[in-house]
Amino acid sequence: xxxxxxxxxxxxxxxxxxxxxxxxxxxxxxxxxxxxxxxxxxxxxxxxxxxxxxxxxxxxxxxxxxxxxxxxxxxxxxxxxxxxxxxxxxxxxxxxxxxxxxxxxxxxxxxxxxxxxxxxxxxxxxxxxxxxxxxxxxxxxxxxxxxxxxxxxxxxxxxxxxxxxxxxxxxxxxxxxxxxxxxxxxxxxxxxxxxxxxxxxxxxxxxxxxxxxxxxxxxxxxxxxxxxxxxxxxxxxxxxxxxxxxxxxxxxxxxxxxxxxxxxxxxxxxxxxxxxxxxxxxxxxxxxxxxxxxxxxxxxxxxxxxxxxxxxxxxxxxxxxxxxxxxxxxxxxxxxxxxxxxxxxxxxxxxxx
Amino acid sequence: xxxxxxxxxxxxxxxxxxxxxxxxxxxxxxxxxxxxxxxxxxxxxxxxxxxxxxxxxxxxxxxxxxxxxxxxxxxxxxxxxxxxxxxxxxxxxxxxxxxxxxxxxxxxxxxxxxxxxxxxxxxxxxxxxxxxxxxxxxxxxxxxxxxxxxxxxxxxxxxxxxxxxxxxxxxxxxxxxxxxxxxxxxxxxxxxxxxxxxxxxxxxxxxxxxxxxxxxxxxxxxxxxxxxxxxxxxxxxxxxxxxxxxxxxxxxxxxxxxxxxxxxxxxxxxxxxxxxxxxxxxxxxxxxxxxxxxxxxxxxxxxxxxxxxxxxxxxxxxxxxxxxxxxxxxxxxxxxxxxxxxxxxxxxxxxxx
DNA sequence: TCTGCTAGTGTTACCGCTAACAGCCGCCGG
DNA sequence: CCGGCGGCTGTTAGCGGTAACACTAGCAGA
Numbered sequence: 001x002x003x004x005x006x007x008x009x010x011x012x013x014x015x016x017x018x019x020x021x022x023x024x025x026x027x028x029x030x031x032x033x034x035x036x037x038x039x040x041x042x043x044x045x046x047x048x049x050x051x052x053x054x055x056x057x058x059x060x061x062x063x064x065x066x067x068x069x070x071x072x073x074x075x076x077x078x079x080x081x082x083x084x085x086x087x088x089x090x091x092x093x094x095x096x097x098x099x100x101x102x103x104x105x106x107x108x109x110x111x112x113x114x115x116x117x118x119x120x121x122x123x124x125x126x127x128x129x130x131x132x133x134x135x136x137x138x139x140x141x142x143x144x145x146x147x148x149x150x151x152x153x154x155x156x157x158x159x160x161x162x163x164x165x166x167x168x169x170x171x172x173x174x175x176x177x178x179x180x181x182x183x184x185x186x187x188x189x190x191x192x193x194x195x196x197x198x199x200x201x202x203x204x205x206x207x208x209x210x211x212x213x214x215x216x217x218x219x220x221x222x223x224x225x226x227x228x229x230x231x232x233x234x235x236x237x238x239x240x241x242x243x244x245x246x247x248x249x250x251x252x253x254x255x256x257x258x259x260x261x262x263x264x265x266x267x268x269x270x271x272x273x274x275x276x277x278x279x280x281x282x283x284x285x286x287x288x289x290x291x292x293x294x295x296x297x298x299x300x301x302x303x304x305x306x307x308x309x310x311x312x313x314x315x316x317x318x319x320x321x322x323x324x325x326x327x328x329x330x331x332x333x334x335x336x337x338x339x340x341x342x343x344x345x346x347x348x349x350x351x352x353x
Numbered sequence: 354x355x356x357x358x359x360x361x362x363x364x365x366x367x368x369x370x371x372x373x374x375x376x377x378x379x380x381x382x383x384x385x386x387x388x389x390x391x392x393x394x395x396x397x398x399x400x401x402x403x404x405x406x407x408x409x410x411x412x413x414x415x416x417x418x419x420x421x422x423x424x425x426x427x428x429x430x431x432x433x434x435x436x437x438x439x440x441x442x443x444x445x446x447x448x449x450x451x452x453x454x455x456x457x458x459x460x461x462x463x464x465x466x467x468x469x470x471x472x473x474x475x476x477x478x479x480x481x482x483x484x485x486x487x488x489x490x491x492x493x494x495x496x497x498x499x500x501x502x503x504x505x506x507x508x509x510x511x512x513x514x515x516x517x518x519x520x521x522x523x524x525x526x527x528x529x530x531x532x533x534x535x536x537x538x539x540x541x542x543x544x545x546x547x548x549x550x551x552x553x554x555x556x557x558x559x560x561x562x563x564x565x566x567x568x569x570x571x572x573x574x575x576x577x578x579x580x581x582x583x584x585x586x587x588x589x590x591x592x593x594x595x596x597x598x599x600x601x602x603x604x605x606x607x608x609x610x611x612x613x614x615x616x617x618x619x620x621x622x623x624x625x626x627x628x629x630x631x632x633x634x635x636x637x638x639x640x641x642x643x644x645x646x647x648x649x650x651x652x653x654x655x656x657x658x659x660x661x662x663x664x665x666x667x668x669x670x671x672x673x674x675x676x677x678x679x680x681x682x683x684x685x686x687x688x689x690x691x692x693x694x695x696x697x698x699x700x701x702x703x704x705x706x
Numbered sequence: 707t708c709t710g711c712t713a714g715t716g717t718t719a720c721c722g723c724t725a726a727c728a729g730c731c732g733c734c735g736g
Numbered sequence: 737c738c739g740g741c742g743g744c745t746g747t748t749a750g751c752g753g754t755a756a757c758a759c760t761a762g763c764a765g766a
Contacts, residue, residue, distance in 0.1 A: 040723080045724095054744065080750080095454070244655075251659055305601040306602075391716090393753080405712090406713095
């Protein structure tokens with residue numbers, strides 16, 4: 001297209017005279033190479049512990065690198081090697097105790113592998129999730145761990161054609177892009193309902209979060225109502241909240257439900273935090289738990305151990321989910337399409353047995 | 354050094370014949386450029402919204418990029434532009450409610466700026482912190498936010514010569530590398546002690562975490578004892594824990610202290626979670642709170658709102674700290690060396706007043 | 707008509723590092 | 737004595753973008 005020759009100008013002064021080795025200049029391999037009298041390639045080999053380098057050379061290089069305070073530039077390294085030791089982790093929130101524990105599981109496995117997790121938070125917003133995924137993929141990570149199976153079409157498409165292992169975690173009720181590691185929340189809800197019914201409770205109410213995009217809470221409720229229906233029951237009442245202190249909201253919602261339905265005999269909470277609030281309320285009111293009224297939550301947060309009475313719950317296998325997801329990314333686990341874990345129901349002291 | 358000429362071999366086949374546009378191939382600017390019939394540079398300009406591009410060209414390019422599902426390679430972009438939109442955030446833990454809130458503050462400010470936080474967790478281990486910092490710096494972020502003022506010498510040195518803004522958060526009792534945003538924990542401890550003494554309590558015990566590297570908890574305790582000393586008092590007892598459910602540990606430690614010192618009249622906890630456990634214990638025992646015995650924690654976690662009685666505490670300005678730190682990084686705030694915030698004492702219902 | 711400017715687009719040379727070799731040297735076996 | 741091999745080190749050409757220009761065309765003003 002160009003009809004004439006262009007004579008481009010170098011972007012930068014080729015090199016400043018050596019006498020003034022600008023101390024403000026960011027160090028490169030070349031600096032270490034000059035300081036230690038070997039080629040950049042050899043320095044690179046030493047710093048990555050790759051290839052054969054004689055012991056004396058290695059020493060010299062390490063010495064020089066340390067003295068200069070050289071920090072390698074992974075951007076350049078990643079571009080050249082087409083390899084990035086990052087694993088994207090996309091989760092909805094950090095503030096509810098469940099994802100930090102998943103992170104712990106992920107880190108514990110990744111720690112040995114040279115891979116490093118990078119967290120992105122979506123606040124349960126699908127568009128935000130799409131953006132976060134896009135941003136992460138643009139760094140060409142070695143793998144992605146994403147919470148949930150529900151994503152925007154664009155997000156699914158990006159993940160699918162990224163050419164890296166994708167693990168969707170927490171939930172297995174749906175179609176994974178690649179691999180899924182989690183529990184069936186629908187089944188979890190069903191199991192809890194069956195246990196409650198078996199214990200003889202009949203007037204059951206639900207208390208949960210008002211979050212259209214918390215698909216896992218939704219699926220639990222669906223499974224729960226399904227099992228109720230099978231027993232010829234329906235929820236006698238339900239109450240939702242959003243924002244604020246979960247513990248406090250749990251108290252308030254519980255008070256509201258009890259005021260409306262004095263004869264309710266079971267309260268099923270969508271998470272342990274509001275369940276704990278409800279439990280504190282019931283105890284404060286002097287209600288007979290679990291005789292007259294039973295309670296159950298979901299998650300198995302360790303917080304519960306400190307309560308005066310132990311709330312019935314179901315642990316969500318968070319640590320295992322994180323570990324297995326990381327194992328799949330790290331190639332330590334045979335990648336089945338779905339890896340289902342089975343939560344155990346912990347009856348605690350709030351379901352009569 | 355080489356005496357002969359080397360004829361290197363290209364790393365990859367120069368180009369596959371166009372007829373088979375390998376669908377597995379990772380897309381580059383060139384693919385979009387070919388699909389839209391303009392130069393790579395123009396595509397780059399369109400995708401970054403930089404420079405003048407005619408509307409029709411812009412449309413064509415966007416169309417092609419969307420159709421192909423192109424995701425830019427930030428690694429290459431960052432290397433070429435010497436610009437990275439990442440901000441490293443190094444914190445000790447995610448599982449204690451305090452750092453998630455700091456993160457919220459950081460994100461809220463960074464969201465508008467194109468900058469993106471990347472979190473690293475150290476588990477209160479100095480060596481781990483050094484590694485995390487090294488890893489992060491190797492990605493050449495635009496800035497770093499690091500919790501605390503205590504680091505290994507190597508970590509300090511790396512941060513100091515990275516040539517980017519460094520903000521140390523949470524604490525200001527010490528010498529920052531660059532900037533510090535936080536509160537004086539020593540002063541916070543002192544203030545709490547003064548309030549307790551003013552309320553007439555005299556037999557005061559301390560309950561906290563057994564963490565040699567939680568410098569902020571240590572400084573609070575130091576300030577606390579300093580103020581006690583000034584009033585001629587000393588701690589009548591102290592108890593430490595590590596690991597496990599904080600709420601439960603709070604109950605257990607409280608029981609232990611009370612068993613050893615039946616006449617103790619105030620319990621100062623190093624954090625709200627164990628304080629809440631202690632409060633639950635005292636209430637369960639039917640103790641007269643705050644008449645016979647007072648309690649106080651630290652942090653102002655929202656959890657407290659749900660308790661039967663409100664624990665006295667001091668909020669740590671977590672949200673503000675996160676916001677201000679991010680503002681410094683984003684260049685929105687005049688970078689003073691230390692930015693001190695002042696926590697407010699919330700007497701709650703557990704200090705008699 | 708010529709100049710100067712501006713908007714739009716293309717060209718080239720890197721950014722800092724690593725893959726893939728080439729080259730050198732010393733040693734060993736035949 | 738020679739070929740081969742293995743250990744160590746160097747050379748070159750990118751990786752996929754972007755900075756900094758060069759260049760063209762179109763148009764306004766002198």
